[in-house]
Amino acid sequence: MEVLVESEANQYIPFTLEEVNLDFQVIGPAPSDPEEVEVLIAASRKEGVEDRVACAEGAKLKPVVMDVESYATLAAFELIREQFPGGAADKIFALVDIGANAMKITVMKGDQQTYTREQAFGGNQLTQDMVRAYGMGFEEAETLKRTGPLPDNYENEILRPFLDNLALEVSRALQFFFTSTQFSEVDHIILMGGGSLLPGVAEVVAERTQIDTVMANPFAKMSVSQRVRPKLLLSDAPSLMVACGLALRRFDP
Numbered sequence: 001m002e003v004l005v006e007s008e009a010n011q012y013i014p015f016t017l018e019e020v021n022l023d024f025q026v027i028g029p030a031p032s033d034p035e036e037v038e039v040l041i042a043a044s045r046k047e048g049v050e051d052r053v054a055c056a057e058g059a060k061l062k063p064v065v066m067d068v069e070s071y072a073t074l075a076a077f078e079l080i081r082e083q084f085p086g087g088a089a090d091k092i093f094a095l096v097d098i099g100a101n102a103m104k105i106t107v108m109k110g111d112q113q114t115y116t117r118e119q120a121f122g123g124n125q126l127t128q129d130m131v132r133a134y135g136m137g138f139e140e141a142e143t144l145k146r147t148g149p150l151p152d153n154y155e156n157e158i159l160r161p162f163l164d165n166l167a168l169e170v171s172r173a174l175q176f177f178f179t180s181t182q183f184s185e186v187d188h189i190i191l192m193g194g195g196s197l198l199p200g201v202a203e204v205v206a207e208r209t210q211i212d213t214v215m216a217n218p219f220a221k222m223s224v225s226q227r228v229r230p231k232l233l234l235s236d237a238p239s240l241m242v243a244c245g246l247a248l249r250r251f252d253p
């Protein structure tokens with residue numbers, strides 16, 4: 001199987017096989033031909049893998065498994081879906097991940113992914129706005145936007161325009177989804193990623209899109225260790241979807 005996958009993988013991967021780490025999982029018999037099997041391939045540039053291994057080792061951790069971020073997110077999304085009445089198996093969810101540089105939208109119908117698209121927009125833009133407006137360093141702006149204290153005009157002149165822009169980006173991404181698929185509506189927007197942690201994001205997105213919008217909280221139905229502060233966990237939860245999904249990962253016996 002390994003030999004077969006390697007020889008077939010070539011045509012799907014835009015790099016030589018020496019440059020990538022590759023793994024696969026047999027999904028099951030192909031619906032079109034029971035003699036064939038469907039195989040899911042995950043591949044990553046070796047340098048990307050090596051950077052992350054070095055990062056874990058730098059923190060004195062020993063990495064044993066590498067997983068794909070979008071799969072981890074989908075595992076955590078299951079916990080979100082369960083929070084809706086009846087598991088919302090027939091509902092359409094737009095999962096919007098606002099990172100530092102990228103905003104990724106994934107549309108789920110029940111547990112099936114039907115669409116995904118990434119565009120260049122993220123929390124870095126706000127940090128850069130602060131750098132420009134206040135003449136401060138990038139790191140300083142990063143800290144200030146999380147913990148304050150912030151200048152008097154921050155809310156009206158910096159944060160507000162950024163939030164309006166963010167809501168516009170989400171709404172445009174949804175329009176693009178509607179025009180490029182047969183779908184014409186979304187039932188819920190789930191916000192995740194560090195860029196969604198600003199005050200008021202869910203409200204501006206809901207207002208602009210007219211779609212029910214909630215912050216992702218994969219921990220809502222978990223019991224939490226006494227050492228964890230519930231308020232902090234709740235406010236950080238949307239940025240912990242990937243970490244949570246990785247922790248939920250199953251392993252081959």
Ligand SMILES: Nc1ncnc2c1ncn2[C@@H]1O[C@H](COP(=O)(O)OP(=O)(O)OP(=O)(O)O)[C@@H](O)[C@H]1O
Pocket residue numbers: 098099100101102103122123124127142145146192193194195196197198239
């Ligand atoms: N508490 C917070 N308040 C405001 N912004 C925050 C907060 N925490 C993180 N951010 C912002 O979120 C962004 C990082 O989010 P995240 O960790 O999801 O990004 P990433 O996954 O590393 O980036 P990308 O997905 O673009 O590769 C940064 O712009 C950071 O400033």
Ligand SMILES: [Mg+2]
Pocket residue numbers: 097098099100193
């Ligand atoms: Mg991210």
